[in-house]
Amino acid sequence: MGNTRKYDEDAVLRARVLLLGSGRLDWRQEVDAYRVLATVSPAAYLPKLVGALTSYRGNHWRTADPEVELALHAEAAEAARRIGVDAPNRTRVLCDTLHSYQRSLFAAGRRAEGRAVCEELAEAGRYGRLAIVLAEEGRHGEAAELYGRHIVPGQADDASPWTLIEWAAELDAAGRREEALEVFAGLVDDSRGRAAADRGPLASLVWKLEQYGRMLRAAGRPAEEAAARREALALLARLAEGGEPVSWSNIQATWVTLLALSGRPDEPAATPEAPSPAFGVHPVHGWSPDVREGHFASIPALEEQTDALRASGDLPGLIVAQRRLTARRALRWETSGRRAEESLRPSFDEGVALARRPAGDPDALVRALADRSMFLLAVKRYEEAHADLAEAVALRPIVTRT
Template structure:
């Protein structure tokens, strides 16, 4: 097709402002425009780089027609390059172009959100949290508040995150997804707004009860939610209510042990791993802007910041070394705490790689129970370890085993002077 100038040159990641058709004189480079049009009208299949180059040129002379195409192509290309610096430059250009879209551009709002979302993702991956947070605030101003809420929670600013949920979700009175209710309750609880957190999570439980009663929701998910809700009630000092909720969960496990799920469901383990992760927040240090931690109530693939995700999984080796030291020193309480933190991370690693494998994860839960049995006079610690294992066994559909562990946990909590509290034989 002949020389196309700078159109489609691979590696060309310069921003729109520096790759124009007007040059320094302010005049349109009609040859560049013609080459771009011929390239797009040709019969040959273009590479994405060639499309990006052509759209860059034409977006300056026909922005209404070509700016949307440029934004989409830049974002798509950013996912395909391997060099982080190139991906960041592409998304920065996409964000700049998206901000120039006319208010009436078809799908303009979605395009802006997509471009800004890709840009903030690359900023966080590059460790530029302040700039990434600013882009998330820009998205929140346009109604997409979820990422800003996550970023604030990652930095320990849970009250601000909770305020965002109240403003965008709490005042609408409309339908709210299960995921949003978990996230919302999680930041409320972390912000110390205990009663409001119980109200929001209780709403999730009641909606799940209705769905399950009509066979429109998995029984297992309701069990996980009831177990978490009971823990929230217990932490709030509402012991009788917590005991009632635990009994409800045990009744559902009885039902599953007898006949399994009445309806086949796929991909429900995400609920288990998210609630298990949320239960581990109290074992972690406080998050700060300098040392961010995950937004524990948010599912792993629903918006963890790249820098936080990388640091979280990188901490596995450090915690394993710490556990070895505690094991050697005989510090059993310290070892139990670190071991559970490791188990949460291993469960998330399994989720990030697909679904949890029994052979890979069950030993962590078994060890947690064995360690708890060695700690004298601590029925609540053993109950927690047994319940952790029960919820995992439920996730892998070993209903009878899950019911047995959870029944033992309920006995320990309801009757802390039971002989089970002081076992003498190892697990």
């Protein structure tokens, strides 16, 4: 046998020379060098190894073999775990690396392993992904509890509007309706304050008020629902008259997320064996890759279903299926970056037309008009948005007493 120690020393020397050289290294050379050096000086080189592996994923993922890609994610995660607990930025590096690793596991269909990494992330302080995964598996009570353990409204750094929407959604899905309303009411109040100070768009407040009204109706509080709708209508009138006071961009994500959330009752219930989207979470920013892919892949089958329902004359079934399809199209429209109004508006127009049929349900028409109003708001058709919501409000008598 050869001299193993001598071989290791030679490998370390070659790695040091390679890294100190003036030539540009390709990713393989850099990673191989840090692999060697991390065995003899982990404190200095484990973070560099993680960085090199992360750089590989960032620069070459489009051409990498999926199995190679997953193996590199796993190696980076294992290297990050070995970084000393006292090392600078250790928690951030570990969490960022684990976050990338879990997404690759979900993308590969290895959901149980992905969930385990999310549990590890939660132990390190980043609980959001685990809450979303629990929601995708129908474990709404656990997800709501997880949010509740970490969020102190008005104090927690991570209690962003998005996080509060997610928490309210899980409370509602868990049957804790009053608690969900309390969280969402706080979100609406915060949005009012931001809009009043020109720190938030009026459109975002309108979308939140519309969702709040839906929640109030489901809770049997029609007077408060009517008040929320009247407030939204007044804001739309203001927008129709003068537009947004301050320029905002890329705010359609709020609209499409709340639209999808409003359609959750019509979707199949999620289970660990058949996960579904975590409604209330933006699909790009939060849904697991396998769930997102499956949700968008269901569009052709839903199109066939709506065609069959049109042919059968089942109007109530068609209205429900067509709205489910519209929500999916809206999600795809917003996340694709190709936001031509004419590509999506026909779906909302059809929803209104179906609900206007003589045999249609008045509640379905109110919902279809409100849906189209919120879409028109998203594409800055303020006058038309106001007209639709005004009709919806007129169709539902305003309650003046409880």
